[in-house]
Amino acid sequence: MTVVGFDFGTTNSLVSVVVGGRVIDVTNGEDGGRPYPSVVKYEGERVVVGREAQASLDAVGIGIHGDVVKSPKFLLGQEVVSVGGVDRSPVDIVSHVVKHVRAESLRSARKEDLGNLDQAVVTIPVTMDGERRAALREAFASAGISITQFVHEPLAALYGFIRSAPDSAEMARRLAKRNVLVVDWGGGTLDLTLCRIDESEIRQLRNGGSDSIGGDEFDKVIRDEVVARFRAQSEIASSDAAIREAELRLLQDAEMHKVELSGEIEKATFYRGGYFESGSALHYSLSRQELDEFTRPLISAGIREIESLLDSLSMAVGQVSMCIVVGGMAAMPAIRARLHAMFGPDRVRVPANSATLISQGAAWIAKDQQRLRLAKPIELELARGSRIPLLAAGTEMPLGGSSSTEVLHLYCADPTDGVAKFPVVTPTALSPKPRASEPRTALGMLAVDVDVTAPPLHERLALKVELDDDLVLSLEASSSRTGDRASDSYFDLEFGLELPSTGLDEALSDPEQQDVRAAEVPTGLVIRANLTDDKKDQAAVPGDVLYEHNSAAFARHARPGVTEDQLTEHLYYQPCAVCKRPWGAPECRCGS
Incomplete structure (x- = not known):
């Protein structure tokens, strides 16, 4: 086949x-x-x-x-x-x-x-x-x-x-342990992916781009600027409107001349007889310099997309070893010039x-017969900062006509506000076994109504995890008590592809190899996850909530069963026993 x-x-x-x-x-x-x-x-x-x-x-x-x-x-x-x-x-x-x-x-x-x-x-x-x-x-x-x-x-x-490449194994070895940016600037979209060649695999670090600065947008800008300049030099009144069909034809001319000016010629002539309702023709000679001037804002917007992608990983331009440019817009000299200025000519490759x-x-x-694999694990945040993997890194994506489904059962450790929160995250950087301290990127969060009167760890919750052949992760959370449901889907995932046998295994086993890690960025408010996968995990219950439902846990003889965090959380919400002021009030000098 x-x-x-x-x-x-x-x-x-x-x-x-x-x-x-x-x-x-x-x-x-x-x-x-x-x-x-x-x-x-x-x-x-x-x-x-x-x-x-x-x-x-x-x-x-x-x-x-x-x-x-x-x-x-x-x-x-x-x-x-x-x-x-x-x-x-x-x-x-x-x-x-x-x-x-x-x-x-x-x-x-x-x-x-x-x-x-x-x-x-x-x-x-x-x-x-x-x-x-x-x-x-x-x-x-x-x-x-x-x-x-x-x-x-x-x-x-x-x-x-x-x-x-003439020698694909050699090309893979050259890119080993390096970051490669692919800029796909086509007629409809600017697509970006930043990848790392690692462990005999291409893995996406982060994707980005825009569907508002593709080649079609360039064509519209060129057409509109040509018409505006011709009107100005020929003193054609703004009331003399263009014929709609002629505007469409001129758009095709703009696409054709854009390609020509990206080649050897320095000037291209626009001519459309009977362009205006008055019967006047449009005749304008467009230079490459003017083309660059017209399209500079769009190219700058594309460069900003690249900068934003690198900034999201706290990666410097110098950490990108190669920038590969593909798509119809790759032939445009002004785009290549901006990328040369950004990365240096020796690191920008525009394949023939x-x-x-x-x-x-x-x-x-x-x-x-390559299979896409998840480049990073997908995780669920649990109470007390722990996480469980929903999907492991390296999970193969389903092929056409198939999908994979799993259901996890969880418990609500803190039903105080009547909502169970399911924060879904993925490690920001590539790592075979990400540490708990490594920064995460939030994919989204589901919220399900729970029984506010239920004791902690009693209400059972279900989370259905489905991965389909459209590379989409779908989640559905539900409460066994209230019957409430919430669902969401995520398509902006990162993937990996195994490289063909290239003899890279030994080269990539270098113990000094360092993953590119994003710097931790201080944040403001955070969501306190309130789920756990262990019904007996009393340590996952916030201290104030535990005291409300089981005050005996805080008795002196039972104190070893309460963590320091839980004790602090309990006391935080208790007023001073002497002056009745809230926790941390500077006026409180009672020492209680």
Whole structure:
């Protein structure tokens, strides 16, 4: 059975497959070997997809904007969208693109290498939430392709970068014990992942990015600035509005000229006859210098995203050994210049196959039969600062069509405020066995109503933990007494991939190797977890609550059964026996 890599991109989509130890991009040779545009056009009952749909943006007249969907990936998660006055499902629109790419690939010169093209490792942005992932899976299924595994796009790119190297073992050794940042700047999103090559494994330290500064946003800014400057130099009144269809065509020009100016040419000419309602044409010559000026705020926003990612781990720029840049925007000189200024030219790599590396990485993952694993454990905070693992680091993620479920039973140590709190955390830094003192990053918290009259450690609570094939962790907490339930899901998890056999085991067993650890940041208010997994754990009960339900525990003869913390907590809420002032009042001089 052949499993391919499939990059369903915002702007273009591509299938890659590994044949005889070499990765092949499956493209249309008659179209210059380019990927397939993610564009759909509706002509009544006829559906036009890909290059023909994209070309029609310049070939048809009034009304085209209502019949064409460009970048349908962004529509996933919505129930219905209106296209040309017709309500359509985003899942169906995406399915049209996937069907087109599948059909064209099976008609290509590489059709014999693809099998039935019904199994794929599919890449997704790190910012794509669980609902959109489920919709994407449904769209692929409708197109006849089963998704065996989702993989974050920048993680796939890094795996492809290592596997595509002339000597992948040597490349892995070069990156051993180092931090690598992958910047995937595509048409729809800026995706970031900071990884560490460690213990024969690529592990994500932290993901980040934005879906508001992709290449499509650059195109809009370029178009709007060109129109504004042309109006100013030609003294065209603001009341002379642009024709809507002409605006759409000019957006395509902006995308085309952006690519041209990222190459060898220094100037590109915009021309659209009858652009304005008055019949006036638009004619403007755009220089590369102006392009850099127009797009500087967007590029700066991207740089700030990178800085924010590093700051979240208290990591200096100098601790990043390599920055790999992929995606369509990687060709833009201004972006590369800013990254060179940030990391230094010797640490920034823009692979020759940067536009197709994500799809190629997915193909290698499929070929090597790699399974995504959790890079860090997922933990539940318990009373007194202890934690229990919900999922261990290294847990394999379920493959397509499967999931794993476990139910934990807990007890409420402090029902005073009528709420049981379930804080979910993960270690901030990578560590095979994180210590209790190491900082944690909060993923979220569930809260369930409990019986406020119940004694501590009596009310039984349940926590259902489910991990599904969309790489989503779902939690559901419930109370046996009140029947209250709360649920939440988390998609922003970090993962790891095993490297192919590279002889790294010995090199990575260096006892002096240090994990990159985030500095502990002082915080303000904290949530006092009130759960325990041991019904007899009296030490987990706050002293004030224990006294209320079992004052005998504080009798002198029983004092050894009460911890110092519990004694302090009990006394804190008791007024001075002499002056009746509260704990710590400076006026109290009674010594009680």
